[in-house]
Amino acid sequence: MLLVSDFPEWFLVTTAVSLGLVFGSFLNVVIYRLPRGENVAxxxxxxxxCGSPIRGYDNVPVLSFILLRGRARCCRARISIRYPLVELAGGLFAWSLLDLLLLDRAGDTPFGIGAALFAAYLALGLGLIAAAFIDVEHMVLPDEITMGGALLGVVTAPLRSDLAAVASAPWAGTLAPLGAAAVAWGDSVFGALVGFLGIWLPFDLLYRHLRGRTGMAQGDAKLVMLAGAWFGWPGALFALVAGAVQGTLGSAALLLTRGRIEEPPAVREERAALRAAIEAADGEERAALQAELDGDPLGTEPDPGALQTRIPFGPFLVLAILEYLFFGPALVARYLDWALP
Ligand SMILES: [Zn+2]
Known part of the structure; x- marks a missing residue:
């Protein structure tokens, strides 16, 4: 049987990082097109x-940005630093994942299982990175990522829990670092249910009844559900608590350094575009568009005053979920040691 250790480490690292960089480059396309409703492929x-097609040799992750000194070859327009940063994040995540799942383990993982495991977690991480950037720019968490990611967590749970079940296998050393991150299928479904029933549903009902519209917390609740699907209910709880703490600290830091938090420009532009469309339309179409604007949690300008500021919660939740993936089991063990001496 082909084992992960049959390959030299430099080969595994190079392959993983290259995959992460290339997918990171694709993430830039996803971050731009998904919230605009465009086809990502x-x-x-x-x-x-300027809309000119970008040639392959100008689309090499990170390297092209450096060689072109941050300007487009076609029209010399400035390229946002976000592009190479997202590519780097993809490469770095893939490297960390390889290290967490497959490298430096006492035992050997069969190559097929290792590759499937790596692919599943890479998809999770890339989706989360995209969600964080989309939320910062548009204050929206697309269902394709939150619901799709939760589904992927449930579907891959048997693969991930099989690993836990065969902990006595010779390559069981690979499992130790995953700890709580490898959950049984039942725990995955239960974790997703806790996220759905405990957070999404109450938030949604609350907002509908109090405000007459669906809450902007809906996407965040779905992200907590994703954490439950991947890491069981402890993962969902950790994401919610750590996300809230980090979100509070982050907002406080932003308020202290900038004085106030501005709404992202894209949110203002999208609202203005919808209003213009309402002005231009009439009859049934106009009523339908007006209903869309009324039902949109971002449909009105934010109330003035720092404490009413809208701040995307998604990036803080994403950070918490990634923390749980890499450090969760160790953190939980430390906490239990301290809380239950
Ligand atoms: Zn151009």
């Missing part, structure tokens, strides 16, 4: 400034 990459 076609057409190929285009310059965000």
């Amino acid at each position: 076609f057409p190929g990459s285009r310059c965000p400034a």
Whole structure:
């Protein structure tokens, strides 16, 4: 049987990091197109400034940005630093994942299982990175990522829990670092249910009844459900608590350094575009568009005053979920040691 250790470490690292960089480059397309309702696969990459197609040799992750000194070849427009940063995040995440799942383990993982495991967690991490950036820019967490990611967590739980069940296998050393991160299928479904019933549903009902519209917390609740699907109810609880603490600290830091938190420009533009469409339409179409605006939690300007500021919660939740993936089991063990001496 082909084992992960049959391959030299430099080969595994190079392959993983290259995959992470290339998918990170694709993430930039996802971050731009998904919230705008465009197809993420076609057409190929285009310059965000002038729309010219980008050639393959100008689309090499990170390297092209450095060689072109941060400007597009077609029209010399400035390229946002976000592009190479997202690519780097993809590469770094893939490397950390390889280290967590497969490298430096006492035993050997069969290559097929290792590759499937790596692919599943890579998809999770890339989806979370995309969700964080989309939320910062548009204050929206797309269902494709939150619901799709939760589904992936439930579907891959048997693969991940099989690993836990065969902890006595010779390559069981691979499992130790995963700890709580490897959950049984039942725990995965239960964790997702806790996220759904305990957070999403109450938030949704509350907002509908109090405000007459669905809450903007809905996407955040779905993200907590995703954490439950991947890591069981302790993962959902950790994401919620750590996310809230980090969100509070983050908002406080932003308020202290900037004085106030501005709404992202894209949110203002989307609201303005919808209002313009309402002005231009009439009859049934106008009523339908007006209903869309009324039902949109971002449909009105934020109330003035720092404490009413809208701040995306998604990035803080994403951070908490990634923390749980890499450090969760160790953190929980430390906490239990301290709380239950
Ligand atoms: Zn251009």
